Amino acid sequence: MKNNKLDIAFFGSSLVSAYWNGAATYYRGIIRALNERGHKVTFYEPDAYDRQQNRDIPDPDWAKVVVYEATEEAVYACLEKAAAADMVVKASGVGVFDELLEREVLKLQTDERLVVFWDVDAPATLDRVHNNAEDQFLQLIPQYDMILTYGGGDPVVNAYKTLGAKKCVPIYNALDTATHFPVASDTRFECDLAFLGNRLPDREARVEDFFLKPATATPGKTFMIGGSGWGDKPMSENVKYIGHVYTKDHNAFNCTPKAVLNISRESMARYGFSPATRVFEAAGAGACIITDYWEGIDLFFEPGKEIMVAKTGDDVVAILAELTEENAKAIGEAAYRKVLSAHTYSHRAEQLETLLYAKVKQQKEAVA
CATH class of the missing domain: 3.40.50.2000 (Glycogen Phosphorylase B;)
Known part of the structure; x- marks a missing residue:
């Protein structure tokens, strides 16, 4: 040394x-x-x-x-x-x-x-x-x-x-401020709720519960899923699958939808205190984040103000039903301020x- x-x-x-x-x-x-x-x-x-x-x-x-x-x-x-x-x-x-x-x-x-x-x-x-x-x-x-x-x-x-x-x-x-930050919206990623994550055995059931079932229950809203492995997964007509999303497109993916969804793998949710990298990426882009519940969320973001928390798929449906563009923007801006002050x-x-x-x-x- x-x-x-x-x-x-x-x-x-x-x-x-x-x-x-x-x-x-x-x-x-x-x-x-x-x-x-x-x-x-x-x-x-x-x-x-x-x-x-x-x-x-x-x-x-x-x-x-x-x-x-x-x-x-x-x-x-x-x-x-x-x-x-x-x-x-x-x-x-x-x-x-x-x-x-x-x-x-x-x-x-x-x-x-x-x-x-x-x-x-x-x-x-x-x-x-x-x-x-x-x-x-x-x-x-x-x-x-x-x-x-x-x-x-x-x-x-x-x-x-x-x-x-x-x-x-x-x-x-x-948050890596050199690579993840607010950018202009991109029409490729326009939707009400977007989720990004690879198809993994201990995540798939939770994706069904927190994303695919809510999509089926709300045919009037648009959903988007990115990541590898979902090509043959049955999805309702209001879900668009876009495959692997390269890092260079993550900012636009996070900035464009009304809200982005974080879904923990089962083991991560069980142990708690495990915010996914994409939570900070999305916050760094000023996205309105909806996350599944796990112990320790409030160590990083204030629920209801800086992040929205869903304990079930029904909660996701309810949040989307009440979420306005103005509220989504305010939540995203609050998350952005928090991540810059404490989580880079x-x-x-x-x-x-x-x-x-x-x-x-x-x-x-x-x-x-």
Whole structure:
């Protein structure tokens, strides 16, 4: 570490492609903000799942991107390069050789080099180890210098501490002001309610309850769904499916509809304190957000004033029935003010930096 600036090796799913990769926006926001604070990040990502063929940004100037072949040999070659870093991060859900990376990054741990597990889907990880007593990760958790999560609050922190984690801290999703902001409306996305999210097993039933059934119940209103995998899903005639929405179109997608809908995956809703990245994206565009209920919403936005909350699909129908253009605009503007004042990636990077410096200082004192 030079001049209190960290050289970080980061193993994640992808920084340059959001294709089947919901963590992309989160990675970009955090890493860009760290770079602005003087830290250097090398992001190692596998060439897998057609992500390189569906890039939505070029290699950025605020991080070095290393794309490696999906082979064990390539993974070990990247680990060898990562040994020069001050901190090594293994993110959850890389998608290629996850178990190998979980184990092997710990071999890079020294008194002067931190090794961190960054869980971008803590509910899924915790469910995984709770359902399999033979999962190797159970024995690895206590060995990491710390566990970072992108959400979960006390339920996730307490669960990780029970499993032996030395330290577990949520670094919540946030707004990347460089990429998500208000823009002019776009006729492609005009509708009363829009939802953006990939079709996933633990989200599909909630999409039916909070989006598709309300659409069927209100034939006089227009609905739009974006994301991968919904092409063969039965939908009422007032629902338009537009497929994968590239990051460059997210601002217009959020700015144009009267309201946008956030639907949590079942596991996220169960643990609570897990605002999706798209909640902050939409707030950063000044959108009127309707979200399904989960514990901890009021930690981020004030319900009824900065965000609308629906506990059931019937609530979505009722909110839409009463929502005027004026009210929607006022709610979106209030959310925009809140996210700029408290929930940008600059705020998160400052929190992370303070946490890491304290850990580095602690380790130096222990060695001395």
